[in-house]
Amino acid sequence: MTVDLLLGLQWGDEGKGKIVDVLTSNYDIIARFQGGPNAGHTLEFDGIKHVLRTIPSGIFHKTAINIIGNGVVIDPVVFQKEIEGLAKFNLDIKSKLIISRKAHLILPTHRLLDAASEASKGKAKIGSTLKGIGPTYMDKTGRNGLRVGDTELEDFEERYRALADKHEEMIKFYDVNIQYNLAEMEKEFFESIEVLKSLDFIDSEEYLNQAQRAGKSILCEGAQGSLLDVDFGTYPFVTSSNTTAAGACTGLGIAPNKIKEVYGIFKAYVTRVGSGPFPTELFDEDGATMASVGNEFGSVTGRQRRCGWLDLVALKYAVQINGVTQLMMMKGDVLSGFETLKVCTDYNYKGKTISHFPYNIEPENVTPIFKEFKGWHQDLTGMTTYDQLPIELKEYIEFIEKEVEVPIKIVSVGPDRKQTILK
Ligand code: 2SA
Ligand code: MG
Numbered sequence: 001m002t003v004d005l006l007l008g009l010q011w012g013d014e015g016k017g018k019i020v021d022v023l024t025s026n027y028d029i030i031a032r033f034q035g036g037p038n039a040g041h042t043l044e045f046d047g048i049k050h051v052l053r054t055i056p057s058g059i060f061h062k063t064a065i066n067i068i069g070n071g072v073v074i075d076p077v078v079f080q081k082e083i084e085g086l087a088k089f090n091l092d093i094k095s096k097l098i099i100s101r102k103a104h105l106i107l108p109t110h111r112l113l114d115a116a117s118e119a120s121k122g123k124a125k126i127g128s129t130l131k132g133i134g135p136t137y138m139d140k141t142g143r144n145g146l147r148v149g150d151t152e153l154e155d156f157e158e159r160y161r162a163l164a165d166k167h168e169e170m171i172k173f174y175d176v177n178i179q180y181n182l183a184e185m186e187k188e189f190f191e192s193i194e195v196l197k198s199l200d201f202i203d204s205e206e207y208l209n210q211a212q213r214a215g216k217s218i219l220c221e222g223a224q225g226s227l228l229d230v231d232f233g234t235y236p237f238v239t240s241s242n243t244t245a246a247g248a249c250t251g252l253g254i255a256p257n258k259i260k261e262v263y264g265i266f267k268a269y270v271t272r273v274g275s276g277p278f279p280t281e282l283f284d285e286d287g288a289t290m291a292s293v294g295n296e297f298g299s300v301t302g303r304q305r306r307c308g309w310l311d312l313v314a315l316k317y318a319v320q321i322n323g324v325t326q327l328m329m330m331k332g333d334v335l336s337g338f339e340t341l342k343v344c345t346d347y348n349y350k351g352k353t354i355s356h357f358p359y360n361i362e363p364e365n366v367t368p369i370f371k372e373f374k375g376w377h378q379d380l381t382g383m384t385t386y387d388q389l390p391i392e393l394k395e396y397i398e399f400i401e402k403e404v405e406v407p408i409k410i411v412s413v414g415p416d417r418k419q420t421i422l423k
Helices: 014-028 076-089 108-124 135-139 148-153 156-174 182-197 204-213 245-252 284-293 312-322 392-404
Strands: 003-008 031-034 042-046 049-053 066-067 096-101 200-202 218-221 258-266 270-272 306-308 326-330 338-348 350-352 365-375 407-414 420-422
Touching: 003 014, 003 042, 003 350, 003 407, 014 042, 014 218, 014 326, 014 407, 031 108, 031 204, 042 392, 049 156, 066 204, 076 258, 096 204, 108 135, 108 156, 135 200, 135 245, 148 156, 148 182, 148 200, 156 365, 204 245, 245 258, 258 312, 284 306, 326 350, 326 392, 392 407
Parallel strands: 003 218, 003 258, 031 066, 031 218, 066 096, 096 200, 258 326, 326 407
Antiparallel strands: 042 049, 270 306, 338 350, 338 365, 407 420
């Protein structure tokens, strides 16, 4: 049966959590394939707001099975807190959540290494979420990492010790001032490993391929966004995994020819947390309005997100790399009240007009070229059909569809599950 894929097309926080939650009733299995607790997937329903970190966004659905795939990095300490935070919902977590043995573990020292690396970079820091993501993926590709399956081995503690000792030496190498009590962090770590072990570990690639053959439908849930992809994003200001469509194949063991729909999610404007270039960024009133009306604060770190106009050069790039078949536009409601809206259609790149996303989008090379649109003033948050939307918004939507050459199938007009318009 079908395997579909859902991805963020910008710098994360497009609203993936909400859409997975909306779509889950159509799927038997929801699978996360990359990233880890750097993600903050926010779900809102029945007056409840909940942020998920490592657990897939199908966990609130009655029957869906949720899988944490091999491409994900898991911090058992954060994971334990996530499980505890879900207790009040009385979900039967053990029967609904399974974990790949091949997923890598974030050790306490990975978090310290992340902090040390960022501190050593000073102003040039990546602006990481400090969750240990980079160092854990470094150990994975460097072939030194510990995986979920290793917790079942008798000598897990020795393996842990050897790696943590090595990390301590590396922390010294950075020569920065970082205060920590490793013994305490380790106590917490080993307790949380027991919580992790209370769930079922599986060979998830086998599970998913069997399920697919048996006619089950699978939704692969991406984290972060395409412009944070380690290969295609604004390197080095990226995360350490492949956030694009290919990441679903390597992060779950699903072959490319099994994937059918690729849902691409984007905001009607653009946001970014952390450092790195952002051509359409606003430093004025308009940017401040987007941040406050859109409540643009990191759901993990609370950092204020940088805001700017929609960038079609970047959006087309992401659509192309992912093979997006359907678009979903989020947060159109936040743009209500602007007299004029701008959309970046091309870049002025070192004096030439270009319409592709170049190697370097630093401000000294790139100035965005904008097209202006008339704004609208209606409150969209109670609207339920496409016909009700203001004509100016429809023009905005139809322009994007024409430029990007992919239909926009969902227009979200608020954070709640119910505030979702199908087009
Ligand atoms: P990392 O921690 O090594 O992955 O950070 C590297 C860069 O990736 C960015 N990044 C994110 N950007 C947006 N949202 C993310 N998740 C959280 C959220 C972030 C938060 O949903 O709000 O709470 O601040 C996320 N995760 C990583 C990060 O900012 C760095 O630029
Ligand atoms: Mg988020």
